Amino acid sequence: MLHRHRWLTPYLLLAPGLAWLAIFFLAPLGFLAYQSLQSGSFDFGYTFSWDWSNYWDAISTYRGHLARSFIYAGLATVIAFVVSYPLAYWIAFRGGRWKNLFLLAIIAPFFVTYLIRTLAWQNILADQGMVVGVLRDLHILAPDGRLLATSTAVVAGITYNFLPFMALPLYVALEQIDPRLLEAAQDLYASRVKTFLRVTLPLSLPGVFAGTLLTFIPAAGDFINAQLLGTPNQHMIGNVIQSKFLELIDYPAAAALSFVLMAAILIGVAAYSRALGTERLTG
Amino acid sequence: MSVAAEPVAAPRRRSGVWVFIREQALTVYAILAFIYLLLPIAVVILFSFNDPKGRFNYVWQGFTLDNWRNWDGVPGVRSALVLSLEIAALSSLIATALGTMIALALVRYGFRGRGPTNFLIFLPMSTPEIVLGASLLVLFLNMHLATGFTTILIAHIMFCISYVVVTVKARLVGFDRHLEEAAKDLGANEWTTFQKVTLPLIAPAILAGALLAFALSVDDFVITYFNAGSEVTFPLFVWGAARVGAPPQVNVIGTAIFVLALAAMTVNIIVQTRRGRQEKGTE
Numbered sequence: 136m137l138h139r140h141r142w143l144t145p146y147l148l149l150a151p152g153l154a155w156l157a158i159f160f161l162a163p164l165g166f167l168a169y170q171s172l173q174s175g176s177f178d179f180g181y182t183f184s185w186d187w188s189n190y191w192d193a194i195s196t197y198r199g200h201l202a203r204s205f206i207y208a209g210l211a212t213v214i215a216f217v218v219s220y221p222l223a224y225w226i227a228f229r230g231g232r233w234k235n236l237f238l239l240a241i242i243a244p245f246f247v248t249y250l251i252r253t254l255a256w257q258n259i260l261a262d263q264g265m266v267v268g269v270l271r272d273l274h275i276l277a278p279d280g281r282l283l284a285t286s287t288a289v290v291a292g293i294t295y296n297f298l299p300f301m302a303l304p305l306y307v308a309l310e311q312i313d314p315r316l317l318e319a320a321q322d323l324y325a326s327r328v329k330t331f332l333r334v335t336l337p338l339s340l341p342g343v344f345a346g347t348l349l350t351f352i353p354a355a356g357d358f359i360n361a362q363l364l365g366t367p368n369q370h371m372i373g374n375v376i377q378s379k380f381l382e383l384i385d386y387p388a389a390a391a392l393s394f395v396l397m398a399a400i401l402i403g404v405a406a407y408s409r410a411l412g413t414e415r416l417t418g
Numbered sequence: 419m420s421v422a423a424e425p426v427a428a429p430r431r432r433s434g435v436w437v438f439i440r441e442q443a444l445t446v447y448a449i450l451a452f453i454y455l456l457l458p459i460a461v462v463i464l465f466s467f468n469d470p471k472g473r474f475n476y477v478w479q480g481f482t483l484d485n486w487r488n489w490d491g492v493p494g495v496r497s498a499l500v501l502s503l504e505i506a507a508l509s510s511l512i513a514t515a516l517g518t519m520i521a522l523a524l525v526r527y528g529f530r531g532r533g534p535t536n537f538l539i540f541l542p543m544s545t546p547e548i549v550l551g552a553s554l555l556v557l558f559l560n561m562h563l564a565t566g567f568t569t570i571l572i573a574h575i576m577f578c579i580s581y582v583v584v585t586v587k588a589r590l591v592g593f594d595r596h597l598e599e600a601a602k603d604l605g606a607n608e609w610t611t612f613q614k615v616t617l618p619l620i621a622p623a624i625l626a627g628a629l630l631a632f633a634l635s636v637d638d639f640v641i642t643y644f645n646a647g648s649e650v651t652f653p654l655f656v657w658g659a660a661r662v663g664a665p666p667q668v669n670v671i672g673t674a675i676f677v678l679a680l681a682a683m684t685v686n687i688i689v690q691t692r693r694g695r696q697e698k699g700t701e
Contacts, residue, residue, distance in 0.1 A: 251672035381643070393549045
């Protein structure tokens with residue numbers, strides 16, 4: 136009996152998990168789309184009316200927030216890359232027998248609750264804190280200059296919180312590079328720079344690709360850093376979506392904004408993967 | 419940049435001084451990056467021993483063990499932590515069961531629809547958390563389902579499944595299927611083979627998936643925030659406390675979670691390293 140229905144086994148294994156994702160991930164996206172085209176108000180009830188103006192209103196009212204989200208997320212991604220690439224390179228090629236320990240240090244921030252590590256940055260960047268004091272003494276910051284409640288603080292927070300997402304894929308890609316390839320390049324009289332640009336960097340591109348996406352996507356939707364380290368002047372699109380859903384109870388506008396965020400991310404990711412050349416990545 | 423000054427066809431072993439400086443530069447950079455990664459963690463731990471005067475735990479006032487002795491001295495913190503652990507235990511259990519089944523189907527069976535399945539697994543991981551949380555809230559609102567314990571649980575299982583699938587799948591790929599065939603040759607039926615041979619062999623993979631799910635669940639703020647109703651998990655408690663100045667007890671629990679997670683990871687790495695050595699020894 137079992138043998139006759141063997142072809143069924145994979146489907147039986149898949150069914151419960153995929154059903155869960157269909158009901159609690161796909162269906163909600165459908166409901167979100169449905170809600171985003173409704174008109175009316177919470178008090179008088181919503182009706183579905185193909186109300187596309189929710190989208191145009193959302194985009195025109197909040198284009199500043201949208202732009203800020205993508206600028207902050209882009210900056211954080213670039214800084215995370217600049218910080219992590221040499222670090223991942225160092226661990227992969229110079230880590231020796233302590234590689235695993237260094238890797239543990241990279242993901243260590245993830246072991247501290249997200250909100251608590253953001254609060255730690257609040258503490259570090261606070262006006263009474265050590266960093267502001269030193270920067271003021273060095274005259275890098277004006278005597279009344281601050282770090283907390285500025286764009287710098289928000290970008291710094293986002294960078295820190297998502298940096299392991301950048302560093303880990305970079306490490307995985309760099310670690311897989313056969314050191315003999317680098318030796319071969321040098322035997323053929325390539326300089327260190329050339330070896331890096333022609334061999335190491337291209338071979339690590341899959342890691343760069345994965346790392347930037349894993350950092351950029353959550354960063355663009357984040358609202359915690361802007362809330363805890365910034366002011367309303369630093370608020371991102373996530374802050375707007377959050378407050379419209381949970382404080383202002385303006386569901387259609389909030390739903391429309393969520394889709395605008397998703398669409399913008401998808402377009403960005405598509406353009407990015409085109410620019411980087413997908414066939415080189417999958418090969 | 420010193421890099422441009424180097425002639426293209428420089429002999430491989432040029433004066434060691436340059437090479438030495440450059441190698442040390444990378445090491446120094448790596449050390450600075452590690453300090454950056456670990457500094458906020460040090461702050462969290464340090465300020466769990468602080469004795470703050472007033473509401474804000476920003477400035478070092480003096481060493482005390484009171485916060486540790488009196489870790490649940492703040493109203494609501496104990497029940498929030500208990501709720502977080504309950505949700506994490508239940509959601510990681512269910513998500514691990516569902517995710518492991520999907521991983522088994524993907525690795526061990528050929529079936530139609532593999533591509534769409536992989537896509538459905540990948541999609542929740544690449545959707546911003548705020549969209550996941552918001553869309554689930556819209557689903558629950560439209561279904562007239564009051565948000566609370568059940569909805570938090572549903573949400574956590576949803577976002578954990580994909581991570582479990584990816585983790586378990588990665589560890590299953592190198593699995594030696596000859597052992598199962600041997601068991602069947604010796605007359606074991608499919609279920610007995612699974613129970614006596616397959617399950618013990620893949621247990622470490624399942625455990626890794628479960629631990630990851632547990633960690634993700636305990637740490638989640640955004641999705642929970644949308645679907646918690648009046649329930650308060652530990653991250654939600656921290657969020658509320660942050661608005662009026664988080665008490666040092668938050669640092670105490672943050673430190674405890676960090677130490678436990680670190681211990682679990684360290685044990686995992688040691689076991690893996692040992693196993694790797696044993697395998698090398700038997701070859």
